[in-house]
Amino acid sequence: MQRVSIDDPAWRATFPHRVAPLPNEWLPGLLLRCDMVNGWGAGTTLAHIRSAISTYPSYQLNITAPPLRYLEHVSQVLALPFQVVVATTYQAEIDRLSDETDHLLIQPLAKFQFSLCPQCVAGRRKLTRTLLLPHITICPQHHLMLQTTCRCGASLQLFSQKVPPFTCPACGMYWNRLPRCKASPGFAAIEQRLLSFYLFFFSKGTAKILTSALRLIEEREAVRANRNTFFLLRDAKRYRYVGQSFYRDRLSLGYVVYSLVRLNISLDDIMISAKSFAGNVSFS
Amino acid sequence: MDNTISEPSRPPFVLQRAFIETPFERRYLALLQHAWKERSWHVISAVPGSGKSLGIDELVRKSGAYKDKTGVTYCPVIAIRSPENNARAQDLGVELSRAMGVIPTMPWNKLRPWLVQEMASEQVECIFIDDAHDLNTYTLSYLKKLTDNLAASPYKRLVGLGLVTAHSNSVIPLKEIIKQPDEIWQQFYRRMDKLHPFCVVDGHTLDEIIEILPDFEKLYQDQLPNLRLRRWARYIYEQLTNPILDLDESRRVTMDNLTKFVTSALRRAYDRGETDVNGQILKETAELMIQRRDDLFHIGGDSDIFHIDSDSANKEPPPEQAVG
Numbered sequence: 001m002q003r004v005s006i007d008d009p010a011w012r013a014t015f016p017h018r019v020a021p022l023p024n025e026w027l028p029g030l031l032l033r034c035d036m037v038n039g040w041g042a043g044t045t046l047a048h049i050r051s052a053i054s055t056y057p058s059y060q061l062n063i064t065a066p067p068l069r070y071l072e073h074v075s076q077v078l079a080l081p082f083q084v085v086v087a088t089t090y091q092a093e094i095d096r097l098s099d100e101t102d103h104l105l106i107q108p109l110a111k112f113q114f115s116l117c118p119q120c121v122a123g124r125r126k127l128t129r130t131l132l133l134p135h136i137t138i139c140p141q142h143h144l145m146l147q148t149t150c151r152c153g154a155s156l157q158l159f160s161q162k163v164p165p166f167t168c169p170a171c172g173m174y175w176n177r178l179p180r181c182k183a184s185p186g187f188a189a190i191e192q193r194l195l196s197f198y199l200f201f202f203s204k205g206t207a208k209i210l211t212s213a214l215r216l217i218e219e220r221e222a223v224r225a226n227r228n229t230f231f232l233l234r235d236a237k238r239y240r241y242v243g244q245s246f247y248r249d250r251l252s253l254g255y256v257v258y259s260l261v262r263l264n265i266s267l268d269d270i271m272i273s274a275k276s277f278a279g280n281v282s283f284s
Numbered sequence: 285m286d287n288t289i290s291e292p293s294r295p296p297f298v299l300q301r302a303f304i305e306t307p308f309e310r311r312y313l314a315l316l317q318h319a320w321k322e323r324s325w326h327v328i329s330a331v332p333g334s335g336k337s338l339g340i341d342e343l344v345r346k347s348g349a350y351k352d353k354t355g356v357t358y359c360p361v362i363a364i365r366s367p368e369n370n371a372r373a374q375d376l377g378v379e380l381s382r383a384m385g386v387i388p389t390m391p392w393n394k395l396r397p398w399l400v401q402e403m404a405s406e407q408v409e410c411i412f413i414d415d416a417h418d419l420n421t422y423t424l425s426y427l428k429k430l431t432d433n434l435a436a437s438p439y440k441r442l443v444g445l446g447l448v449t450a451h452s453n454s455v456i457p458l459k460e461i462i463k464q465p466d467e468i469w470q471q472f473y474r475r476m477d478k479l480h481p482f483c484v485v486d487g488h489t490l491d492e493i494i495e496i497l498p499d500f501e502k503l504y505q506d507q508l509p510n511l512r513l514r515r516w517a518r519y520i521y522e523q524l525t526n527p528i529l530d531l532d533e534s535r536r537v538t539m540d541n542l543t544k545f546v547t548s549a550l551r552r553a554y555d556r557g558e559t560d561v562n563g564q565i566l567k568e569t570a571e572l573m574i575q576r577r578d579d580l581f582h583i584g585g586d587s588d589i590f591h592i593d594s595d596s597a598n599k600e601p602p603p604e605q606a607v608g
Contacts, residue, residue: 006349006359016384016402020353037355039401040388048388077386080353 001079010079015045018078022126027074027088028063028158029127032165034078036125042167043159049073062109063158064132065089090129090202097253099207107134107254114158115146122176125166133198134254138183138191145181190261197257200267212274213256213265220263297554299547300503303342306539307492312339312485316446320361320410323444324477327416327458329451330485331532333540336448337365340412351385359384359406366418373426376419380411380430400433403443408434410444417449417457424461428472445475452531456482487536490521496539500546508550510559516566520545523570545573 004010004018017037021030034045050061053069061070066089075085086092090106098104112132117139120126130136137146149155154170166175183191201210260270305313312330316339319326330336340363347361362383367375374392381387381399384406390398411427413419419427427445434441449457459482462473473481488496497513497520504511513520524530524537524545549569553561 002353004351006347007345011349011351012382012385014351014385016351016387016406017355017357018351018353019355033355039398039405044388048386051389078353079351 001081004079013076014079015077018080020078020080021084021088022124024128024130025088026127026129026131027066027071027085029125030085030088031074032127032158033125035165040165041161042163042165042169043161045077046159047161049077060109064106064109064112065091065094088129090132093202093205094253097201097205097207097210104210105252106132107252111252111254113148114156115148116156116175116178117142117144117146118176118178118180119144121166121174121178125176130195130198133195134252135194135258136191136198138188140191140195142180143183143188145183147175147178151178193261194257196267197260198253200270201253201257209270209274210256213260213270216265216269216273217256217259217263220265224263294554294557297507297551299551302503303338304496304499304503304539305342306335306488306496306499308334308485308488308539309339309342312336313343315483315485316340316343316412319412319444319446319477321444322477323409323442325445325447325475326477326480327447327449327456327462327482328485329449329456329483331452331487331534331536331538332450333538334485334487335539336450336485337414338539340414340448343412357384357406360409361412362403362408362410363412363414365414366416366423368415368418370420371418371423373422376423376426377430400430400439403430403434404439404441408441408443410446412446412448414448415450416447417451419447419458421461424458424472425468428468428475431475451484454484454532456484487534487538488542489536490518493517493521493524493537493542496542497546500550504550507554508559508561511550512560513546516561516563519563519566519570523566523574526574528574541573545569548573 001010004014015034015038017034019030019033019037028046031045032042035042038045046061049070053067053073068091071085071089071091072082074080075082078085083092094104094106111134115131115137116127117131119142120128120139128139128141130140131146138144139146147156150168150171150173152168152171152173154168156175157169160169163169163172167173168175303309308330312328312335315326315328318324319328320343328336344361344363347359349357349359349361351357362380364376364379364383367379374395377392377395377399381395381402384402387395411431413427431443431445433439434443447458451457462469462476494514494517497517501511501513520542521537524541525535527533529538529541530536549561549565552565552569553559556565558565
């Protein structure tokens with residue numbers, strides 16, 4: 001909805017000022033911009049929605065995989081189509097990659113560390129969805145190193161109601177004044193490979209393709225006698241994940257992508273494997 | 285002439301809710317518009333049931349307010365209902381903020397400055413407070429401070445104020461507070477319109493009733509195709525200026541009374557299969573609304589509790605008027 005007029009019932013159900021997602025914007029960025037246009041402290045929108053939908057509003061919201069109820073409420077208070085809000089997460093892409101019984105994670109919340117590109121923030125105060133992707137440390141648009149700490153040494157925090165949005169809670173410095181460090185070409189090339197896998201899975205991925213990738217990882221690790229990532233439970237016809245980055249029995253896409261790069265598996269390898277693989281195997 | 289409709293299964297009578305721009309509404313809206321455009325302050329009073337709240341709604345609806353998805357919100361007119369029961373400044377602040385939409389819970393020391401900033405951001409030009417007779421010294425002085433803050437740097441925004449009250453017996457609510465000798469009330473009074481700080485908007489005369497009735501005819505034409513209400517204008521006017529309804533003996537008719545009378549008569553006519561009202565139906569309606577208004581209505585086991593079977597049917601109907 002472009003505009004909400006005052007005789008529309010949505011007037012009273014929406015925040016005083018509305019924002020709509022920028023292309024490829026990540027949900028926390030949208031919420032922070034909502035705080036900004038409404039003149040609220042960072043995280044006020046988040047806290048309001050959490051208290052509106054949760055019986056236990058003090059519980060930390062999983063910002064890496066927010067529940068659909070949360071996204072529905074965001075769409076309501078901003079008078080935006082639900083799918084537009086869902087597009088600020090990787091929910092639709094992850095759903096397509098997951099099979100019917102098990103759900104994939106981008107990465108466990110416990111492993112998530114917030115980082116940002118100062119150049120993205122300086123322009124349209126944008127936090128892109130790629131900030132959510134594990135192992136991505138360079139801004140794909142500006143080729144700058146993503147920053148995780150302020151100049152004052154404090155870790156960057158997404159939401160701190162004591163300060164305005166997009167500022168450091170410790171010293172109050174705006175995030176657009178963080179250092180802009182160019183990434184080295186070698187480092188950028190590795191990240192480009194990681195990104196190409198993410199893009200591949202998000203644009204063309206299916207549960208079958210993901211299973212083929214897991215199968216390839218298993219085969220390569222068997223060759224290297226280093227089975228610390230996944231193994232196939234053939235009787236159960238399910239993949240089991242074995243490794244440090246395991247979270248509540250759920251597979252992390254970040255770890256899959258990392259393993260594909262580490263084991264030097266290409267996109268072509270996955271596609272060929274997917275074509276030849278006709279088994280009925282799911283993963284968990 | 286037989287006006288009855290023969291079809292047995294007539295759908296139920298449907299009340300129409302359209303806004304009618306009556307002479308009262310024109311007078312009243314002109315005053316609200318004046319407060320908005322001139323950023324002037326008034327206490328605007330009318331008897332209960334005149335259509336004050338409807339008029340405010342209509343003005344707000346046509347104010348052009350919008351919330352754009354780019355973050356821009358434009359709301360030139362804010363209208364709220366006054367909080368009741370010895371409200372504090374905070375209660376009024378919460379009501380004002382609710383008029384803007386969903387607001388996260390904020391302590392008063394944060395909400396107060398936020399509201400000033402937000403009103404400036406939304407380009408508020410006028411505040412209307414309905415049922416302002418419920419305001420008290422705390423809420424009125426908060427309104428003064430709020431508008432003073434908007435008028436000061438950095439906003440420099442003059443805001444009109446319309447305190448809309450219901451009155452009776454020619455006593456204008458709030459006047460006693462605002463005319464007090466204390467410094468704050470002197471300041472408040474100084475901010476009010478120099479020519480018309482306290483206004484009373486009168487109800488409808490007979491001529492105005494004649495002007496309004498065709499609007500009802502149009503609204504109910506589908507259900508009562510032969511409806512001609514104008515010819516009963518004098519009778520309706522006389523009934524509705526009865527001292528039981530016209531407590532101040534102003535000889536003016538409120539829109540609430542007129543609407544109730546007309547729709548009640550139309551419903552009766554419709555339920556009897558008529559295509560127009562007649563003198564008998566108007567007589568019964570008048571009896572029910574006026575003479576028998578305070579009669580106890582016993583609701584027993586009958587499920588059709590609002591079926592009215594008046595014994596006034598034997599009395600003589602009013603003569604038809606040659607009006608309109």
